[in-house]
Amino acid sequence: MIEITQLNSHSGIFAKAWDAIAYFAGRIDPVWQIIIVSVFCLSLFVFMLFYIFDKLKLSQMISLSIIPPYILLILVLTIFIRLPNNEVTYEFMPIWSYIEMIKYKRVDLLIDNLFNLCIFVPLGFLVMSSFSPKKKEWRAFRILLLLTLLFSLSIEISQLITRHGCCETDDIINNLIGSAIGGIIYMIFHQIVEKIFSATEDKK
Numbered sequence: 001m002i003e004i005t006q007l008n009s010h011s012g013i014f015a016k017a018w019d020a021i022a023y024f025a026g027r028i029d030p031v032w033q034i035i036i037v038s039v040f041c042l043s044l045f046v047f048m049l050f051y052i053f054d055k056l057k058l059s060q061m062i063s064l065s066i067i068p069p070y071i072l073l074i075l076v077l078t079i080f081i082r083l084p085n086n087e088v089t090y091e092f093m094p095i096w097s098y099i100e101m102i103k104y105k106r107v108d109l110l111i112d113n114l115f116n117l118c119i120f121v122p123l124g125f126l127v128m129s130s131f132s133p134k135k136k137e138w139r140a141f142r143i144l145l146l147l148t149l150l151f152s153l154s155i156e157i158s159q160l161i162t163r164h165g166c167c168e169t170d171d172i173i174n175n176l177i178g179s180a181i182g183g184i185i186y187m188i189f190h191q192i193v194e195k196i197f198s199a200t201e202d203k204k
Helices: 002-026 030-053 058-080 096-104 107-118 121-130 137-162 169-203
Strands: none
Touching: 058 121, 058 137, 096 107, 096 169, 107 169, 121 137, 121 169, 137 169
C-alpha cells in the first residue's frame, strides 16, 4: 500500500508539471511553438557540430548549446506568454520601482524586480563560460554587459511595440545586474577550479 501511495504521489507531481507545461504552451502561438522546437533542435545540432570538429572545450560547447534555448526561454517569459495590454505602457524613469517598493512596501514590485534580475544570472554565467580562456576575464565581462544591454533593450522595445508587457528602464537595470552577478559567479568559480587543478598538478 505504501508503494502504491508513493507512486500515486509521484504521478500527481508529474501530472501537475505536465498541466503547467500545457498551460504555458497553450498561451504561445503555434508558429512560436515551432520556432521553440526548432531552436532546441538547432542547439543540439550546434553541440554535435562542435563535438565532431573538436574546436572548443567541452564547457564552451555546452554553454554555446544552452545559450540559444535559454535566450528563447527569456523571450517566452517576458513577451510570448503575456497577453497584450489595451494600450502602450512604459516607464522611463530609472529606479522608480525601487522607490515605490520601499515607499509603499509593494511586494509585487519586489517580485518583478527579482524576476528580471534572476533570469539573467544564468545567462551571464553561460556567456562568460563560452568565451575563450585566452580572453582576459574583465574584457570578456565588459563584452557580456554590452551584449546584455543590447538584448535587454531589444526585449523592452519589443514589449513597447507589441504591448506584451511594460517597457521599463528598471527592467534593463535589473537585467544588467543579474547578468553581472552571473558573470562574477563564473569568474569566482573559474578561479577556484584553476587553483584546485594547479594544486593537484603540483602534488604530482
